[in-house]
Amino acid sequence: MEKRILCPERVRRIEGSFAFVEHRFLRDGFWVSLGGDELLLYLLLVMVADRLGLSYYGYDKLCTLLSVPVDEYIVARNALIDKDLIAFDGRLFQVLSLPRAPVKAPVRLLGSPEEMAERDPATIHQIIRDALR
Numbered sequence: 001m002e003k004r005i006l007c008p009e010r011v012r013r014i015e016g017s018f019a020f021v022e023h024r025f026l027r028d029g030f031w032v033s034l035g036g037d038e039l040l041l042y043l044l045l046v047m048v049a050d051r052l053g054l055s056y057y058g059y060d061k062l063c064t065l066l067s068v069p070v071d072e073y074i075v076a077r078n079a080l081i082d083k084d085l086i087a088f089d090g091r092l093f094q095v096l097s098l099p100r101a102p103v104k105a106p107v108r109l110l111g112s113p114e115e116m117a118e119r120d121p122a123t124i125h126q127i128i129r130d131a132l133r
Contacts, residue, residue, distance in 0.1 A: 019047045033102035037076035040066050042085060045095050053095035088119055
């Protein structure tokens, strides 16, 4: 396919800060390995980071920008750490170079009624419905 510039007056130029996502992020399966909140947080951290991948954005600012509650932010942040995409020391983030391959989260079976009540959407739905009756 031959490519041509569609709007020559609107060609992107890098001015000021710089953010990029490697094409390998899509091609090698990192994109599909992330949940929705994880993907949004990762892309936001890429955009706010400096050239070394560092950012001091706090949870309050990130939650506001992402429109997510703090508990969902924490789950997404911890998943990105577990998937070796970011480092976090409690105040400073670093977006890391991509690992060789996406880290797949292990599938963990729910084994007790307590786990079902906490993490199984169908069970949670049933508990809520029963409580509202």
